[in-house]
């Protein structure tokens with residue numbers, strides 16, 4: 195069917211679509227409902243709640259253990275058996291060689307020592323007096339004492355840092371090295387590899403026995419292993435205790451945020467953008483000196499690579515290829531747009547070549563490589579890149595299995611055009627596995643499983659599907675996981691797919707900035723009513739500045755994207771839309787058009803936020819709060835790819851400002867709102883008025899569904915209803931449209947004032 199007939203079909207009856215549009219957030223083809231009719235977000239919250247309960251249970255158990263230790267110490271004292279540990283502890287922080295119980299003071303001192311080697315004695319003195327009055331001690335330290343340390347503050351900040359896995363502290367602590375060089379933020383962790391640098395300096399953290407990765411860097415002035423920083427067995431209950439005791443007063447937070455902001459403002463790239471450019475140019479690009487032909491890659495692939503313009507490897511390719519080619523499992527983290535696809539496609543092709551050479555006379559070749567991607571666009575793009583690299587390999591085929599296309603057509607292609615590499619989205623792949631057509635038999639020969647955007651695929655929305663898929667493929671296989679973001683919890687869950695002894699390749703590094711170096715990031719806080727005016731203003735301004743502009747505007751939901759598109763089109767902008775409410779053929783066409791074009795604006799939901807490579811995007815605008823830090827980073831990563839320059843704008847409403855804390859370690863700056871021209875304002879108002887009511891109502895419903903799922907806003911239903919009313923006004927609705935009773939019930943909005951329910 196032609197794309198135009200799809201287009202006509204889409205417009206024939208928009209109202210018929212409405213019930214299906216309600217409350218569904220674009221999830222890139224992932225499952226939308228879960229057992230018991232729960233939405234993704236309700237399901238996610240349920241799991242978070244269960245995890246918190248579990249954590250509390252563990253806390254109690256550990257508390258009991260601690261109390262038991264104290265009791266045994268008292269008993270030991272009563273029996274007159276003072277242990278070596280207690281007597282030696284005042285002079286040494288080392289644990290005693292005796293296995294008797296430690297006193298509580300010893301224990302705390304030992305902890306303080308381990309926690310902060312350099313400052314431990316000060317901590318001890320401050321809290322426990324006796325030591326500071328010790329004459330020996332005075333003798334040992336004749337110089338004036340350093341300023342007292344506030345242990346609570348330090349521990350609180352340290353835990354805060356651990357919990358969010360941010361690394362600002364490390365940067366602050368190690369900033370002496372080269373504070374004014376934004377490119378060197380990761381230097382203290384020794385993880386950023388510059389062209390020509392030895393690969394030894396890259397971080398390859400293999401898993402230790404506890405399943406934690408050993409990494410350099412840590413708190414305080416010294417370097418320490420990640421294992422030490424985290425929960426060692428002895429430290430663990432005290433870690434938890436500190437967490438419980440921690441008083442994070444609002445004031446402290448505010449102070450810290452102000453400090454961070456001040457720091458951001460003073461960064462050289464903010465105050466001196468030209469100097470920044472020069473410094474970066476001096477630093478070189480993501481390309482290294484290493485050439486592809488130096489590795490054990492087939493000459494036919496090298497030929498194709500060279501033709502495609504790939505001569506030298508990027509940092510991630512140089513780091514991940516040897517691991518992938520050796521057949522090891524790996525979790526690979528590297529910034530957006532740095533060439534991860536080739537880093538996994540090359541081992542994939544080699545795996546097929548090895549497998550076919552030993553297994554050549556099968557009538558229907560098994561599938562040797564399975565690549566899973568969260569979105570259809572990304573799957574199509576990966577298959578296209580694989581085809582480029584396979585140009586000279588006759589007999590090796592790639593196929594995509596993605597939703598939104600005809601299942602029967604997939605089956606026909608699988609039979610008529612056998613392939614060894616499959617690129618699939620999870621849902622459609624499962625359909626094929628569960629369908630008894632022999633597809634799962636072909637999967638029995640699988641040698642290599644690759645998850646692109648692995649953190650997203652292991653997130654709650656997809657994890658069940660991934661687990662099912664993993665259950666249906668051979669255990670004896672290699673697995674490679676790639677992403678630009680790898681949150682702590684994903685590292686743990688990755689064991690669902692990876693072998694225990696996998697390698698962690700991290701080209702960002704602890705303390706490294708996760709966003710592209712050459713993207714200037716700023717955020718604006720403005721009442722929601724002004725967002726559309728501001729989007730229009732920023733676009734106009736950018737078009738004036740950039741002759742060859744290419745912009746992506748990310749909206750919170752598919753229906754918000756639809757609304758924004760209609761509005762910008764009416765304002766005579768050269769704009770396209772792409773989101774999950776569009777048929778796949780339309781999406782593919784728009785995606786291809788945007789890839790090839792210049793001077794074009796793409797309004798998108800999250801179908802374009804991850805992995806999709808649109809060359810030369812000059813500006814990424816994010817309107818409304820991103821669902822998490824990772825989403826912000828991936829969306830922003832659509833610009834500044836391949837070492838190019840770009841701009842990122844985040845537009846938030848005042849109640850969304852708390853999100854800035856989530857990304858406070860990134861080089862993002864708050865900007866003053868521009869003065870809006872009253873004529874332009876009026877023009878925008880008029881265009882809002884012209885948008886079809888059905889689109890506005892669907893946008894309102896989607897807005898409510900999205901913000902209900904954003905925990906800090908969705909928790910307070912009265913506030914949510916208030917904001918929803920304001921939102922409905924801002925998109926030109928006279929009154930908020932009513933909800934279906936069932937939906938209102940599901941969202942916990944049934945008896946909330948201001949939320950209308952259908953009779």
Ligand SMILES: Nc1ncnc2c1ncn2[C@@H]1O[C@H](COP(=O)(O)OP(=O)(O)OP(=O)(O)O)[C@@H](O)[C@H]1O
Pocket residue numbers: 503504505506507508511528529530531532533534535536677678804805806807831835836
């Ligand atoms: N060695 C290389 N030499 C030249 N260009 C390269 C090289 N490797 C990759 N590229 C190009 O860099 C661009 C970005 O690559 P790719 O899409 O693989 O990035 P990515 O790291 O997967 O990004 P994301 O995190 O957004 O998924 C592509 O256009 C690709 O063709």
